[in-house]
Amino acid sequence: MRLSLYQKLAVSLAVIFCFICALVYSWSKQLELNSKHHGEQNLHLALAEHLVQDNPLIKEGVYDYEALENLFHTLMLLGPAFEFYFVDENGKILTYSAEPGKVKRTHINLTPLKHLIANPSATPVYGDNPRNPDQQKIFSVAPVFNNNTLQGYLYVIIGGEAYDTSLNHIKSNDSLLLAAIWLGSALVFLFIAMLILLRFFTNPIQRLAKDVSKIEAANYSLNDTKLSIYSTQKSNEVHSLSRTIRAMLTRINEQFKALEQGDKQRKELLTHLSHDLRTPLASLQGFLEVLNQSGDKLSAQEQQEYLQVSLNNCGQLKQLIEQIFELAHLENGEISINKETFNLGELIYDCIAKFSLAVEKKGINLSVEPEICDFPVIADIAKLERVLSNLIDNAIRHTPRDGSIAVRVKRGDDNQLFVQVSDTGVGIKHEELNAIFDPHYQASNSNKAGRQQGGLGLAICRGLLKLMDSEINVQSELGKGTMFSFNLPQKKA
Template identity: 35%
Template sequence: MRAGSLSHRLSAVLAALLLTCCSVGIALQVRSAWRHERDVAQRLSLGLAQNIADHFTLMSPDGSVNATAVEALFHRLMEVNPSVEVYLLGLDGRVLAEAAPPGHLKRGRVDLGPVQRLVAGEPPPILGDDPRDEAGQKVFSAAPVRLNGREAGYVYVVLLGEAYDALSRDAALDAALQATGATMALAALLCLLVGLAAFAWITRPLRRLTEQVNQFDPDDSTVLDEALAMGPADAHPPAHDEIASLDRAFARLRRRIAEQWRELNAQDQQRRELVANISHDLRTPLTSLHGYLETLRVKSEALSQADRLRYLDVALSQSEKVGRLAQELFELARLEHGVVKPHRERFSLADLVQDVFQKFELAAEARRQHLVADIAPELPVVHADLGLIERVLANLLDNAIRHTPPGGSICVRLRSAGRRGVEVQVRDSGPGIPQAMQPALFTRPLLSARGREGSGGLGLVIVRRILQLHGSDIRLMPAVGEGAVFRFCLSDLHESLNSA
């Protein structure tokens, strides 16, 4: 794993969290131990002040205090138990007697609220004012001093005094440092071992996915075959975490890229074949045109008038083929690049078929062919671009007329297709289309598509592109006997609006 990897970052975050938790745990443990110690000390020494009040005379019958004698007593008691500090308080909380070293007494009055609560029997721990600390509070023991049956003051014993604080502070500090160092070392070791192991296991699918992404190369046919052979990503088991979801998403993306890459390669191949076929289509009539024109120039004086006219007719025919192919190529380029946008309108397809028949009537009569319109009654109107659909019908009829022998017939059949609108079939009685040429019939121009003189041109390619702009497509139907049958559908107005 390189520096700054996801596993390292996750391990660093875990280490920081463990360090924080250990620090907080140590602080809470020290605080809990300190509170427990104060509670235990107060409970154990709860009757200490009462014993002092019962066994020692701290006040004279007149209510005065022999401060010197009381301080000497308190001093001896504190020598017996150095952790305690003994004070005699008045009824107002003022310190009447104490045995503190000079300068150690920081306040001369103690709040009697905690004292009275402890005397009243409230359970410990209860903290009271520390006379040797201006703001500190300590656990204490307290008992009233009585004269003639009345309270005259209080014995106030601080259980954990200055001497205890001085000793426990250093000991606690050393213990805390030792505990903290041991805990930190253990936490760091656990973080290193557990974190690296856990995150290596957690991020293993991510590393595998990263490796797959780095190895994915669309130019490698083996990688594309593997992506397509995996099947749809939706068939994979459902994802249970984010990395698995990412893996499934990449699998879908990889398959989609593989499919699109294959489609692009296929389209590129089709374009190459299109350019090659168009070059062949252009070269043949141009060569013929050049040959006849050169013959007219070289042998003009030797040719008869009839021969010159015949040569000119052939040259003119070849020139028309070049012009027609150039026009088709220009039209296909405009369709492919989205320049042509269909302008939909309502019209009757039956009327359009009759108009197109009139345009091809003379060409069909010249070849002794019959144009048949088989139109079902009450057909719905269609919602399409009138000019583009007219071009579709014209291309199909022109193609059928050129490849149908004299005396044959061309039939245009219109039927209702239910929700799909109107079904159109264009059938001829020509030789049909060879099986080998059918797969590429609508993707590239075919030379002598039906084994006859002339070129297939780009007519069928243009037809398919126009129909795709209308949300439809054209198919070559299996024909019984001779001839070719082309079928496509156009939606009516209602269906077009719903699909939009």
């Protein structure tokens, strides 16, 4: 049978409570008995000595044991709580007053007697009980001499058999029984109160366990799971733990959703990439089949055109595959950054030089502001060149003939430089600005050339800049142009 936490604690508490009650009761009874014996033995410590000194029969030496037995009988009638024995110097019991068979011992141990005579303040001291071999009693003792010769000891048991019988009878009467019932009732009430208090403290833990079970049954989804409301008191550790677990489960639920969304995006990305890979492959295959089957019927110019288209498709495939691998490395954190100090202006002009033929062919004005762009920066030169090339290429593809593209560098606060790449192209819709950095997202303004890029360029730019502790931003107005900007740390003078 499986027990709940409360039941385990209750059983443990009951066992401990009973053990403590028994221990306290035993200790209190022992303390009470010890105090009682101490008081009684001190009170009657000189009893045996007085009897020896006041009774001529004993004082002058004991020879008439029958007369002494009669004396003991008379004394026991006057004091039923006492038993009188005369023992010799070796501990042998010589005479007493008792019914036949009552006295079980023939000898007693004299060591306690001698100890009490030598140290009267060492009470309580216990000696052998002649009527019970397994019991010891407090006593009074006095030596008996005859002409300075030790004859034996007068041994007086305090609280003898008659006293014990009377005391046991008193303990069994109704008043003591009633007192015992009240004491037991008080202990039971205390135990029940402790169980109720324990229930109060363990109830939040049980509620928490039920909440966790509900969440587990709901496959760790918090959407349709109604959880308990816990107090906001910081002093209550159980409620604090409950709130922490709930916050942790909420965080895990959010991460599950993020993973599901990421998995969905990856599936969509694979779908789009397969389409973009299939398009140039199909075109490449078609032109190669034409060249293979009808090569003799085609003129040299047609063959050259078909080969050029095939080469262009191969170039698109190569670029798309490289972008896929680059984006995968960025997402997996497999690209390292090698920061160094270099001149930003030189890098910008090198990037512009690569696109001089493309802008000249489209009649686009590509400029740098300021023209003398002498700014030392700290970054990864290869990664920054990749970012600038992607942004300039993206601007060229979306800028119509006779448009303009500007690369500007501006100083900012905290020793920062801001690089802007702006164009007078078609622009981007406002509702699409937050999505253009997602892998393979194609804005509605994408032209045919843009569509062939696979939609990975801006995602790669954002990933590379993030590795360099920079952030890319975009501003755009449909039909008027777009501006991308990012920050770079400038080397201190």
